Amino acid sequence: MARWIRFLIAIVVGAGLGLVYGWLVNPVEYVETTPDTLRIDYRTDYVLMVAEAYQGEQDLDLAMRRLAMLGDTPPAEIAYQAILFAQKAGYADSDLERMQALLSALQALNPIQEPPPP
Amino acid sequence: MNDEERGPWYLLTGLIIGAVLGLLYAWIVQPVQYVDTSPASLRQDFKDQYRALIAASYVANGDLVRAEARLELLGDEDIYRAISEQAQRTLAEDGATSQARALGLLAIALGQDGAYQPVPTQPVQTRPTNTIVPLTPTPTSTLPATPTPSSTPEETSTPTSTPEATGETPSSPATEAPVTTQDGQDGTPTETPIPRPTTTLTPTRTPTPTPGGPFILMSREKLCEQKFSQPMVQVEAKNILGQPVPGVLVIVTWDQGEDHFFTGLKPEKGLGYADYSLTPGMVYTIRLGETGQAVTDISAPECHSGSGDTFWGAWLLGFVQP
Numbered sequence: 001m002a003r004w005i006r007f008l009i010a011i012v013v014g015a016g017l018g019l020v021y022g023w024l025v026n027p028v029e030y031v032e033t034t035p036d037t038l039r040i041d042y043r044t045d046y047v048l049m050v051a052e053a054y055q056g057e058q059d060l061d062l063a064m065r066r067l068a069m070l071g072d073t074p075p076a077e078i079a080y081q082a083i084l085f086a087q088k089a090g091y092a093d094s095d096l097e098r099m100q101a102l103l104s105a106l107q108a109l110n111p112i113q114e115p116p117p118p
Numbered sequence: 119m120n121d122e123e124r125g126p127w128y129l130l131t132g133l134i135i136g137a138v139l140g141l142l143y144a145w146i147v148q149p150v151q152y153v154d155t156s157p158a159s160l161r162q163d164f165k166d167q168y169r170a171l172i173a174a175s176y177v178a179n180g181d182l183v184r185a186e187a188r189l190e191l192l193g194d195e196d197i198y199r200a201i202s203e204q205a206q207r208t209l210a211e212d213g214a215t216s217q218a219r220a221l222g223l224l225a226i227a228l229g230q231d232g233a234y235q236p237v238p239t240q241p242v243q244t245r246p247t248n249t250i251v252p253l254t255p256t257p258t259s260t261l262p263a264t265p266t267p268s269s270t271p272e273e274t275s276t277p278t279s280t281p282e283a284t285g286e287t288p289s290s291p292a293t294e295a296p297v298t299t300q301d302g303q304d305g306t307p308t309e310t311p312i313p314r315p316t317t318t319l320t321p322t323r324t325p326t327p328t329p330g331g332p333f334i335l336m337s338r339e340k341l342c343e344q345k346f347s348q349p350m351v352q353v354e355a356k357n358i359l360g361q362p363v364p365g366v367l368v369i370v371t372w373d374q375g376e377d378h379f380f381t382g383l384k385p386e387k388g389l390g391y392a393d394y395s396l397t398p399g400m401v402y403t404i405r406l407g408e409t410g411q412a413v414t415d416i417s418a419p420e421c422h423s424g425s426g427d428t429f430w431g432a433w434l435l436g437f438v439q440p
Contacts, residue, residue, distance in 0.1 A: 035164055
């Protein structure tokens with residue numbers, strides 16, 4: 001086998017080892033993440049918490065500030081997506097009602113779309 | 119020099135070059151991206167906001183089991199300590215805001231919850247079963263029991279979580295195990311352990327103190343049995359039955375200012391207990407709640423030992439709510 005071919009094979013093997021080390025053995029670690037990276041079920045539970053708190057406090061500004069932690073998406077859209085997931089995941093009716101109430105209040109400020117049917 | 123004389127060093131050189139290229143690609147060009155993170159990986163300030171929201175939600179719904187399950191998601195070694203410290207920190211920084219009060223009430227409820235057991239957050243391989251805890255009516259259970267899932271995860275290959283309703287109607291899946299998904303490599307979700315909540319019926323309680331009349335002073339005692347590092351006033355709030363009352367607002371005023379704190383934030387000293395450090399030379403007025411009896415002329419208590427030494431003591435004020 002030609003010398004340069006063996007040299008190329010060595011590079012490929014080395015690159016493979018580097019990828020294994022970089023992706024599996026010692027990958028980049030994200031330990032200080034932001035709420036907008038939360039998985040959809042955690043995001044939904046977060047929205048439910050906001051809805052529960054809103055039910056008691058009736059402070060829509062505070063609820064919107066809390067939802068803003070989940071990213072740049074409009075709060076009503078965040079609540080809407082959460083309700084869709086909650087419906088698929090079989091959340092209790094009482095929880096869905098709280099989230100619907102929050103969504104209705106948010107849509108009164110900034111209508112985006114019809115709330116999903118319960 | 120011919121090839122035979124140069125030896126196999128070129129192979130090592132190739133390996134090193136390849137490894138460097140691989141690491142550059144893996145760490146810089148296409149690093150692992152975590153897009154489906156769990157609350158446990160959140161930055162500390164976001165965790166604080168998450169805890170505050172849990173507390174606000176708890177105050178609204180009174181569901182301690184759900185609040186505990188949510189706190190477990192944050193991965194704190196001791197959720198009670200974490201919430202207590204944040205409550206005291208918030209009180210010190212922001213005063214008696216609704217957020218501080220909510221955190222305090224949740225801390226108090228957790229402190230009272232002797233049966234508290236951490237919810238497992240690591241995926242297990244066994245299939246979950248429903249655990250129904252029989253309801254035991256107690257005088258403090260004022261809210262209807264709410265089925266709340268605890269986490270008994272199982273491994274599946276689907277990337278989303280679906281609560282499994284077997285028996286009781288599940289409410290929101292508040293406890294999930296952390297999942298890491300590699301994104302941006304081949305677009306295919308890796309096999310991801312997804313928990314499925316089981317249903318646990320547990321009575322919940324209302325954390326707010328028993329309503330009643332204004333607190334009145336029943337005893338005022340100067341404590342000199344032990345040396346305090348700084349003068350302080352200790353408050354004990356009790357109801358007419360002599361039971362400690364947590365969550366009572368204590369208002370301390372002096373010439374140039376006012377401070378607020380709550381009873382019960384140091385449950386190891388009693389659920390109706392609170393203390394406050396006094397500044398020598400200042401004269402304070404203390405009352406419990408907005409309408410409680412004002413106790414005036416509270417100043418740093420000086421004590422004297424048998425040898426004539428002077429040291430700081432404490433005032434112990436006992437309040438009762440008739």
